[in-house]
Amino acid sequence: MQNQTVAFSKDSSNLFFHILTKCNLSCSHCYINKEQHGERTLPIDTIRDWLELFSPKAAQTNLVLLGGEPTLHPDLHLAVKKARHLAFKSITIDTNGYLFHNILEKITPGEVDFISFSLDGATRDTNDMIRGEGSYKTILSGIQRARAKGFACSMIYTVSDKNIHELDQMPDLVKGLGIDRFFIQVIGMRGESSPSLQGSQALRASNLQVSNLQVSKELWLETIPEVAEKIAAQGIIVTYPKVFLSNGDQFQCAGNVAKNYFVFPNARVYQCPICEDFPLHSHEIQDNKLVAMPQINETDLFKLTIPEGCVMNKMIQPGNLAYTKNGRPRHRIACCMLKQELIP
Numbered sequence: 210m211q212n213q214t215v216a217f218s219k220d221s222s223n224l225f226f227h228i229l230t231k232c233n234l235s236c237s238h239c240y241i242n243k244e245q246h247g248e249r250t251l252p253i254d255t256i257r258d259w260l261e262l263f264s265p266k267a268a269q270t271n272l273v274l275l276g277g278e279p280t281l282h283p284d285l286h287l288a289v290k291k292a293r294h295l296a297f298k299s300i301t302i303d304t305n306g307y308l309f310h311n312i313l314e315k316i317t318p319g320e321v322d323f324i325s326f327s328l329d330g331a332t333r334d335t336n337d338m339i340r341g342e343g344s345y346k347t348i349l350s351g352i353q354r355a356r357a358k359g360f361a362c363s364m365i366y367t368v369s370d371k372n373i374h375e376l377d378q379m380p381d382l383v384k385g386l387g388i389d390r391f392f393i394q395v396i397g398m399r400g401e402s403s404p405s406l407q408g409s410q411a412l413r414a415s416n417l418q419v420s421n422l423q424v425s426k427e428l429w430l431e432t433i434p435e436v437a438e439k440i441a442a443q444g445i446i447v448t449y450p451k452v453f454l455s456n457g458d459q460f461q462c463a464g465n466v467a468k469n470y471f472v473f474p475n476a477r478v479y480q481c482p483i484c485e486d487f488p489l490h491s492h493e494i495q496d497n498k499l500v501a502m503p504q505i506n507e508t509d510l511f512k513l514t515i516p517e518g519c520v521m522n523k524m525i526q527p528g529n530l531a532y533t534k535n536g537r538p539r540h541r542i543a544c545c546m547l548k549q550e551l552i553p
């Protein structure tokens with residue numbers, strides 16, 4: 210089994226394209242923030258134009274179509290077909306499992322690389338407490354339906370203090386599901402996951418350790434790598450955020466050394482997912498062109514070097530930092546885009 214940190218590269222790119230912000234669920238950790246991301250459902254012609262905008266590098270770009278709930282978009286299938294026509298390196302749909310508008314009937318397994326399902330608990334009680342009544346059953350049946358039609362499926366489990374205790378049950382749960390990839394994500398103090406922190410209020414409240422969803426460093430390190438290995442041992446590729454850098458690990462900000470684009474329906478384009486709660490976007494799409502925003506924007510933050518690692522982390526979630534009595538950070542926080550990958 211290969212167990213490696215995935216190095217940042219400017220030769221490959223990730224395009225996270227939020228085609229709408231509407232959703233049928235209201236998960237407790239949802240990062241969608243309509244004030245910052247808009248409320249539009251993008252018309253299919255706009256989606257096509259924006260895909261074309263990123264298409265000169267399509268062969269190097271992994272495209273993720275997401276929302277809100279992307280299957281609520283009646284023309285999602287046309288977006289997939291356009292993206293396939295433009296030859297994006299990979300195409301993934303991130304869904305909450307409800308698979309609206311008969312999406313499985315309108316696209317073929319050859320047109321998408323993955324359908325990715327979000328599940329946030331090994332049991333119905335925990336998942337439904339976080340994601341909403343009935344969602345557990347719907348997700349599992351959605352995976353079965355997609356697999357039966359030959360789609361490759363992946364699963365995303367967003368870890369918080371509400372569900373980390375069930376992560377060790379996931380290796381058994383995924384056994385019969387036929388998924389190919391398993392992504393562990395970490396909860397952040399973002400969007401509606403931090404209801405007391407909207408927009409710029411989060412910056413002002415930065416030294417209040419208000420998030421009761423994040424898990425401690427000890428619990429993260431005790432739990433995540435072991436579960437990841439157990440799942441990978443079943444032949445499933447597992448990816449999880451590195452979060453804490455070890456001595457000797459180099460800190461890098463993806464904003465400086467990688468190409469990630471987070472596109473929202475209000476035409477904002479971010480390069481850092483933690484910046485998405487603020488009007489700090491580095492670009493906007495105007496007349497189907499990517500236009501750089503004036504200073505100050507997220508790119509000014511990418512240039513800052515601090516001993517704690519990620520600048521945005523220090524500003525909005527300082528609760529995961531600790532210091533020696535001399536004031537030196539006990540550990541550095543990696544860029545949230547830095548992943549550890551286990552390949553069976």
Ligand code: SF4
Nearest residue numbers: 232234236239277305
């Ligand atoms: S996390 Fe996803 S499924 Fe849940 S409310 Fe937000 S957009 Fe909807």
Ligand code: SF4
Nearest residue numbers: 462464481519544545
């Ligand atoms: S999470 Fe931190 S390190 Fe990563 S892109 Fe954003 S500011 Fe840079």
